[in-house]
Amino acid sequence: MATEAWLTPKHHFPYELIPYELSIGSPFPLGATVDQGGVNFSLFSAHATGVELCLFDDAGHSESHRIALSEQTQQIWHGYVHGLKAGQLYAYRVYGPYEPQLGHRFNPHKLLLDPYARQLVGEYQHHRANYGYELNSSSEDLSFSTLDNAAFMPKCKVVDIRPLIAAAKASAIRPLVRRPLAQSIIYEMHLKGFTAAHPEIDDKRRGTFAGLASKPAIDYLVELGVTCVELLPVQAFFTEPFLLEKQLTNYWGYNSIGFFAPEPSYLSSADISEFRVMVDALHSAGIEVILDVVYNHSAEGSRLGPTLSFRGIDNLSYYRLHPNDKRFYINDTGCGNTLNINHPRMLQLVLDSLRYWVEVMGVDGFRFDLAACLGREAYGFDPGSGFFDALLQDPVLCQVKLIAEPWDIGPGGYQLGNFPVAFSEWNDRYRDTMRRFWRGDHGMLPEFARRFHGSGDFFEHSGRPPAASINFLTSHDGFTLGDLVSYTHRHNLANGEDNRDGHQENFSYHYGVEGPTSDPNIMAIRARQQRNLLTTLLLSQGVPMLLSGDETGRTQLGNNNAYCQDNKLNWFDWSSLGMDRELLAFTRTLIALRKRFPLLCARHFIHEQLAAQPLASSCARLDWFSRQGDQMTKSLWSESMCRSLSVVLSGDLALKGKQQALLLMVNADDNPLVFTPPTLAHLSPWQCLIHTQSDSQLGTPLDTQSSPCAGPLDAQVLPTRYQLQDRSLMLFHADLIL
Known part of the structure; x- marks a missing residue:
């Protein structure tokens, strides 16, 4: 009352x-x-x-x-x-x-x-x-x-903030680091977790902006080869009361309360310029910074939550309320409330916040959490909503990288492919397809090809390029890559919700034993599968996003919803026991290969050519073949039991006028299979770049004149027939001789 x-x-x-x-x-x-x-x-x-x-x-x-x-x-x-x-x-x-x-x-x-x-x-x-x-x-x-x-x-x-603004205007670093999103390799990381256990960083700086700005952290990123870090929320956030009562915390940070303030616990000092110093340090190393931002809800929760800011300032203006009983909040986010982005002052606040992080703090773009909320008008989702229109006409914000998480739990909440042309989107269809294909699910070949090709069925209709698809295998939300091939079921008891939280279907498999094992055969399969998935990610059209720690085999012990675990379960493990250095070296090689062949990140969709046309007749082309070396036909695509194929990507791969071709042979079957490379004119002999076979079981050439590829970046020639190990792939390249 x-x-x-x-x-x-x-x-x-x-x-x-x-x-x-x-x-x-x-x-x-x-x-x-x-x-x-x-x-x-x-x-x-x-x-x-x-x-x-x-x-x-x-x-x-x-x-x-x-x-x-x-x-x-x-x-x-x-x-x-x-x-x-x-x-x-x-x-x-x-x-x-x-x-x-x-x-x-x-x-x-x-x-x-x-x-x-x-x-x-x-x-x-x-x-x-x-x-x-x-x-x-x-x-x-x-x-x-x-x-x-x-x-x-x-x-x-x-x-x-006047000194920060002056420093931003004087900085000559940022314009030099900008690159097209199509050429980006995104590394999703938790700001604290990346350096919280780093042995070469001072205790005071671990887990802070200063920690990420340190030489050991940046050297690692440069050596890995990523071009952009995407930071989980670093705007000030609070932990939900129900977690505090269980003595847990909101580790991920998707519970924002201050859209201009850096998270206080991430500051090693009392000076917020520490954030800007971090950005400048990353820019100096050629690495861009994208922030994961949460403008869909606030930390005040449902009607039974605390009064911290918006609720007590003007609840009716800042939140979307049920029209028939305004006691209740519209909960399209699943977090208790939904911010009223349709109100002009709330819209202004979000735009002012975004400009602040760009102009004053120096970031290069944003990933919008539950972005369907931001485009929902009273009648439903609209790519021409007031928020999108205001954002895209803004002279500052229209120039930065914009990435949408294209779903929420509200009506019409799944909107993959429906965001404005300036946006890229997290592509969960890519994630699920690649997981299922390499797990060995039947009938996945056509879907594999669509996702590998850049998901043009979702994005090209509106004139968007392959870079509209942010391809990922894992993210903060779900299994790590190592857990994806080690667990069939979630193991979330530590979260205190009786293992009911987190995704139930992960399209994962343990290959014989749930969790850790010393069985060498199971370990070998898991190692191959991690490499298969990473290779597919780095060779696909679109923009690859790598989850921090996947390159070293990081595990969360089967927890696929570790949002409340601020401990070693979530932190990057820098110890020799926790770091798979062979997998790290393999990932570095893959990233180097993607940079070596720029057509792997083509600016436009590559369309199918007539089979009779020679490879050199087009600037870029993608050709699909069966493992017998035949051009794929409708009947071959429809073979539901088939889990193998070859793909040839050809054209001006180095963008220097030199025509080249890449051949990827893929065997997702659980048996070794014989591959015949496609017969193509005007090609020098195929030479191996990388493979995922176990060295002890390296496939055997089925002619007597050639030897097999022996390892990454080897210069051995591909034989005319080759037996490829189960659950493995090989990548070759050749020059086009015109």
Whole structure:
């Protein structure tokens, strides 16, 4: 129920007289803005009846002053505090009706974070005072809590970003590192997990932005050969109460609360410029930075969650609520709430946040979590939604890399292939197809070819290139690559949900034993399968994304939903026991091969040519053959029991006028198979680049004049007939002789 006593601000605070002069100030820019004379504060709330700025001491423990912001312009409350300086800690209390049925949840007993805060100081502490209603009351969220939560909340810090802006304008590094997305090799990593256990990095810097900026971390990435890191959320986030009660944390960070503030626990110092220093260090090494961002929901959760920021500032404006009973949140995210991206001020906040991370912090692009939410209008998903239109016309944001996770749990939530032309998309059809094909599922050849070719059936219809497909085998969400070939079932008991969480169907297989084994035959099959999958990923058209640690055989012991495990289960294992150096060397070779042959990342889809045409008649072509060396026909494609084929990619592969061809022979069968290379004119002899066969069982040439390939980058010539080991592949190249 509404409480009249809280509809207007109180002015008789037990605080010392305000020593600061207050003037009208400006509604724009939103947030706290520093200049030579003081700080301008600006906060949007359409339905508030009063807003108070609360100032705190340097430790954030004691509230020293409250200042009522009485000026309103376009529903924005603002005021300029003279004499205030950068470093000041602050937050807000907002007055208004507490009427959950009408969508209002104002409660001035709750200290609220500024949505535009550039930095948060202090830790969030789980306490009943953080809730706007009385916990355990019979009326649930209809009751009203008078507990003050200031002692349990972090505080916002006034940050002078002018030096960062000046440094960004002066930087000459970033324009030099930009490359087309089609030429990118993305490395998805957790900022903390990558360096948390690194033995060559100082304890203070491990797991921080400074840790990733360190020489050992960057040297590893350069030697691996990746061109871009995609960081799991680094914007400030809180752990959900139900995890805190189980003494777990939200390790992944998909629970954002501050869209401008770096996650405080990732800072090794009190200076947010540490993030910009990290970006510049990566840029200097030729590596771009993409942020995984969460603009679909906030850390405040469902109607029974805490009041931390948006809910107490203007619940009705910031969130999408059920029209018939505004107590309830529309939950298209599965996280309890959905941010109202259709509201102009919420839309402005997201765009301002994106520009801030580009212009001030220097990042090169974004991966949008549950991006279907961002394109959903009242009538459903629309690639011409207000958010997409606003984003793509923005002169800054239209130039950066944009990647969508093309689904959520809302109505019409699966939208692979339906995003605007400027977007690339995580392609789960690629993931599932390659897993199933190499697992040995029947009837997968046509689907394998479509995904290997760049998934033109999803993207080309709208004029999008192969780079629209972000190809991945594994990601943070699910099994690691090593676990994909070691477990058939999930093992998530450590999450405290009785193994009910996480994906049930992973298209995985253990090849004889669930989990670790010392059986050499099983270990050999698992090693081949990891190499098969990685080779397929790096040779496919589209943009490959590698999960951090897959190149070293990292395991999560079968946990396919390790979102709450902030421990060695999730951290990169730098120890000699935890690092498969042979697999690492193999992955480095694959990445080098992709860079050596640029047509593996073609700018346009390669269409089928007539079989009678010579290879050299087209700039680029892709030809499919059976293992007997015959051109694939409709009847051959329809053989559901067939799990083998050869593919020839030819054209100006080096982009230097030299015509070359690549031959990939694939055997996903559980038996050795004999391959006859296709007979093609104008080719020099095929020579081996890489293979995934076990050295002890290397296939045998079936003519007596040739010897087999003996290893990666070998120069041996392909025989006319060759027996390829079960579950393996071979890659060859040849010059086109014109």
